[in-house]
Amino acid sequence: SQTIHQWPATLVQPVGSPLSLECTVEGTSNPNLYWYRQAAGRGLQLLFYSVGIGQISSEVPQNLSASRPQDRQFILSSKKLLLSDSGFYLCAWSASWRGGNTIYFGEGSWLTVV
Amino acid sequence: GENVEQHPSTLSVQEGDSAVIKCTYSDSASNYFPWYKQELGKRPQLIIDIRSNVGEKKDQRIAVTLNKTAKHFSLHITETQPEDSAVYFCAASINTNAGKSTFGDGTTLTVKP
Numbered sequence: 001s002q003t004i005h006q007w008p009a010t011l012v013q014p015v016g017s018p019l020s021l022e023c024t025v026e027g028t029s030n031p032n033l034y035w036y037r038q039a040a041g042r043g044l045q046l047l048f049y050s051v052g053i054g055q056i057s058s059e060v061p062q063n064l065s066a067s068r069p070q071d072r073q074f075i076l077s078s079k080k081l082l083l084s085d086s087g088f089y090l091c092a093w094s095a096s097w098r099g100g101n102t103i104y105f106g107e108g109s110w111l112t113v114v
Numbered sequence: 115g116e117n118v119e120q121h122p123s124t125l126s127v128q129e130g131d132s133a134v135i136k137c138t139y140s141d142s143a144s145n146y147f148p149w150y151k152q153e154l155g156k157r158p159q160l161i162i163d164i165r166s167n168v169g170e171k172k173d174q175r176i177a178v179t180l181n182k183t184a185k186h187f188s189l190h191i192t193e194t195q196p197e198d199s200a201v202y203f204c205a206a207s208i209n210t211n212a213g214k215s216t217f218g219d220g221t222t223l224t225v226k227p
Contacts, residue, residue, distance in 0.1 A: 032115070032213040034214075042219070043203070043217055043218070043219040043220050044158070044203065044218075044220075045219045049213075049214060051213075080226065090157060090158075094213040095213075096213060100147050101207045101208075101209060101210075101213040101214075101215060102122055102146075102148055102163060103160075103205075103213070103215055104160070105157040105158050105159070106157060107156075107157055108156070108157050
């Protein structure tokens with residue numbers, strides 16, 4: 001069966017510091033990969049998605065970036081964090097070879113920028 | 115692009131009552147409609163989904179209906195229990211390679227014992 005893991009689970013970072021969140025998917029190949037952000041009590045905002053290695057599409061302009069160095073690895077980064085970057089970050093995947101586009105989420109990473 | 119509106123934003127019911135959450139979508143090409151449940155501090159998890167060639171789907175106390183003509187779909191929870199309390203998200207997507215889904219803003223359901 002397929003599983004998705006992301007880490008770290010929680011982190012507190014000062015303003016201006018860098019960020020790296022990592023996500024891996026197991027049990028499938030060539031998945032679509034996504035990064036979502038959820039502010040406290042709010043909905044799901046799609047930040048980036050990727051349909052293949054090195055292919056990244058950005059949904060919203062921001063100081064974040066994403067990379068996909070391997071088929072099942074997705075990384076969210078920032079060079080300098082802002083207070084507004086605080087939130088719950090969710091990595092997710094869907095099976096590109098199968099219709100239906102069910103999105104499966106990782107456990108999430110709580111980021112607090114102080 | 116696709117736009118999904120979800121109502122109500124909050125819903126409070128007594129245990130045992132039914133709860134209904136409604137979503138409308140804008141893109142007539144959307145053909146897949148999942149519903150997710152997110153408990154506090156946890157990840158959203160799929161609870162039920164429906165495709166455009168089906169009008170209704172049921173799984174125990176949960177059911178989803180789809181009206182393609184009106185471009186709306188609804189989640190129905192019967193005999194609600196306190197553990198049904200959570201945030202529920204609807205979504206709509208087109209069966210394309212990108213697999214992107216557009217989510218509603220969520221409904222916070224509270225089931226009072």
